Amino acid sequence: MENTTPAISSNGVQPIQPYRRKLVGVRRVVAKKKIEGHCTAVTVDNWTVVGFTSQMNRFKIGDLVVFMEIDSFIPRVDRYWELWSSMNDVFNGEIGLRVKSREVSGTYSQGMIFPLTDFPEIVLHHQNRIQKIGKDEATRELLSFSFADSLGIKKWEYPTHVRPVTGIIGELSPLIQKPGNYRIQDIGNSVFNTHAAKNRIYQVTEKLDGVTMHVYKVSNQSPDLLTYFPALEPITGSLPIPPTMHTPGGRVGICNRKHEFFDDGKNIYWETAKTSGILDKIHKIPYRNIAIQGELVGSHIQGNTMQYPEGKHEFVVFGIWDMDARNYLATKSVELLCKTLDIAHVPVLGYGPVTKYGKSVEEILAYADKLGPGKYGGVKEGLIFRANDDWKKGFKVISNRWLKMTEK
Incomplete structure (x- = not known):
């Protein structure tokens, strides 16, 4: 889990804590509905993710899931082997999948979700914290963490400049x-x-x-x-x-x-x-x-x-x-x-x-x-x-x- 607490310098001046986007985190499924084309829309918090109904049937309202926001870059590693056939993007010389917005049957899909059980290290951490501080507090804590670094997910950066930045x-x-x-x-x-x-x-x-x-x-x-x-x-x-x-x-x-x-x-x-x-x-x-x-x-x-x-x-x-x-x-x-x-x-x-x-x-x-x-x-x-x-x-x-x- 990423620590967002700013360090304090030796002379006592505390650097400004920047805004940090939580690219990958645990979220809760709050809604689910079928749409056209054998697809189902699943809502986690206020984000909607669309997929084939056969895949989305894995998720139920109330489930905790791992959610990867748009602009997540998923690397081509064994953990994500089921996505290999879709990995046609290159970022910093690495092949992978860029998660981006798409429209499916009039519904915007923004992000990707995975069963929490696909990430046993997160499940184990959550179980250990439940034993120490109780289920409600452990779950609140879990929902606040970013898992981008630990899961190898980078933020896709669109090439911002036509010419090199110097100096x-x-x-x-x-x-x-x-x-x-x-x-x-x-x-x-x-x-x-x-x-x-x-x-x-x-x-x-x-x-x-x-x-x-x-x-x-x-x-x-x-x-x-x-x-x-x-x-x-x-x-x-x-x-x-x-x-x-x-x-x-x-x-x-x-x-x-x-x-x-x-x-x-x-x-x-x-x-x-x-x-x-x-x-x-x-x-x-x-x-x-x-x-x-x-x-x-x-x-x-x-x-x-x-x-x-x-x-x-x-x-x-x-x-x-x-x-x-x-x-x-x-x-x-x-x-x-x-x-x-x-x-x-x-x-x-x-x-x-x-x-x-x-x-x-x-x-x-x-x-x-x-x-x-x-x-x-x-x-x-x-x-x-x-x-x-x-x-x-x-x-x-x-x-x-x-x-x-x-x-x-």
Whole structure:
């Protein structure tokens, strides 16, 4: 089982705990029905999986099953030999099966399920915990674990860039929060049913099909923070530190979800930052140490599902992380800052309670499917709901129509 507890560094500063997707976990079957074509749809939590009735008859309502979400990459190993004939995908040089959305007789199937008994090590762990803490508590614990690593399942990563990414100098600083939102299916109808959820105000924005990009500044008045960032020094023995990275006000850096980059004149993140004007505008934001977060989108990103003109890329902001407060600025404040400084911000569809857009998981997914075309004509990917009072209460709604059209 994966441990998601962040370590504490030697000088007492605790790194930010990132959002982590539970790609593989134990779930409970909550519904089951036959559909056309000798198939049966089985629902685990809020995910629906469709298969031949002869296979789905193994599962009963109330059963605990192992569920692998879409984007799971199942390797071609003996444990999964029954899937070998379907394993035609290659990821990082390895043959396997990518789990993805598909439509069967008008029903969207998203994920794969396996009998819990196919994984005796999980069963044994559960039985041992039952003896120690009781069945109810042991089962709650089991449902919280991710089993991706222990079962050899990786997250399928769509090739994000047409051209190689250059200038990597280190990992993303632990002082910068990695953005991320759970899908509405993983949260379930509780977001619609509780009094607090019904009255919580969300900023609702279009979800863009890009890659995460951070533009940060660390003030000269906060030199202690720089120990948590990659050392700033010339690379390859010839490129000096450019003035874009070492400014009179302090250090400026650019990162994606995993790495920080040197401005080597070829990096697509730095190129886009320069054309957007964000490198100057970040100094006009009245906070000492911040990371502006957004999406890098454009013709060379994510297969260009957004249909950008060839060669055009943008940095589109969705949030600002305050490193000193260790929190996000309020969504409305970020929107107003971007408007004042002429910084591109993700399209805002509105503000309001979640029930304004749907009163169940099914209704809100249907709403996402009805979104119109994007800026350049591509189908919109979906919606992001960000709670103004607590970003951890946010979630995303991916359009099934978009998944079908893009095969993602």
